[in-house]
Amino acid sequence: MTAGEETDHRRRPRRRGAALDEAIFQAVLDELAEVGYARLTMEGVAERARAGKASLYRRWPTRIELVMDAVYSRLPDPSAPPDTGSLRGDLLALLRGNAEALAGPAGEALRGLLSEALAGSDAIARVRRNWQGASLRITREILRRAVDRGEIDASAVTDRRLETGHALLRYHFLFHGPPIPEHVITEIVDEVLLPLFRSPPRPPPTDPGTAGG
Template identity: 45%
Template sequence: MTSSATDHRRGPRRRGAELEEAILRAAREGLVERGYAALTMDWIAARARTSKAALYRRWNNRAELVVHAQGQLVRSLLSTPDTGAFASDMRALLRSLADLMDSEYGELLRAVLAEVTNSPELAAETRRQLFETGPGLVDEIYRRGIERGEVRPELRGTRAMTVAHDLLRNEFVTRGAPIADAVIEDILDTVYLPLVRAG
């Protein structure tokens, strides 16, 4: 990977999904190489070999683009576990999330979180987009748990439902990665499962 965006202007122009993926990849690369504060829409456009107008046709601003790039990566790498039981589904999901935090995504997430306090726009976009995927997967697991009579239905959609996900994210922010299996077991067995189990 070269450090100069100018070198990436060469080559055939891309359109549609191919162009969008190139833009999102450029945003992720720029976040790692330059940091959010120094990353510009001009730089991303040059790295993706497209025009700045092509970026603004899809995203309103830099924050929206950067956070969408992160969310797209997460959505491409995660799926909802279906083991047949709520506890093992949650265990599998938290392990997948922990592994993701120990990957390229973890570096990207840390870069965004480092800038959140300096950019209200980025903070708002991060809350709106970035933290939806994990809780969305939890909601699907929780819905199935309700159908099987394993969890308390009145907690669906509340903060209590996403406590395990939130604690895992806090572990990453405060202690970093990798996150050990023992941490996941502690989150589930000590805090989360006693809170949400039916009966």
């Protein structure tokens, strides 16, 4: 591509809305796969997508926000969690899907985002809320159905327990890398999650100052 072709907006394809978003998101994922998060730039994404750099910055002021929107566009719909008919089957399907995502651009993005978080990026708080929110919504719906089927008691579903499976999966990914073996997913479900959700939460400790009062 010549300098004139790069700067002449008339030579770019006229795309708007969903078509433009798709081209940009695919460019982000291709850049992640080819150069990694550390070397990904807004300029590189714009050139690959054949889009204007200014239009990217208007919609995504930071690289973090652009990358996360691109990754989310390829993740499973949080409103349609796995439904295998059993809690164990649902949890296995959920973690397998997450493990597969971590083996691709989502995993590369996660590693990069952690480095941004350690550097104190202002945008990381929104990213953290979005990342955890989608995972928790899917897990909560899986557990709601398990409660309706009588597999577990509703009191066993707490916010802290909801985070456990995803936290263990991410821990293994970050320290051992992809792909996450099937036996690790099965062990997380059978040795941690099922016993956890089949046991009632412990009552809060009694304040010694109020005991007997």
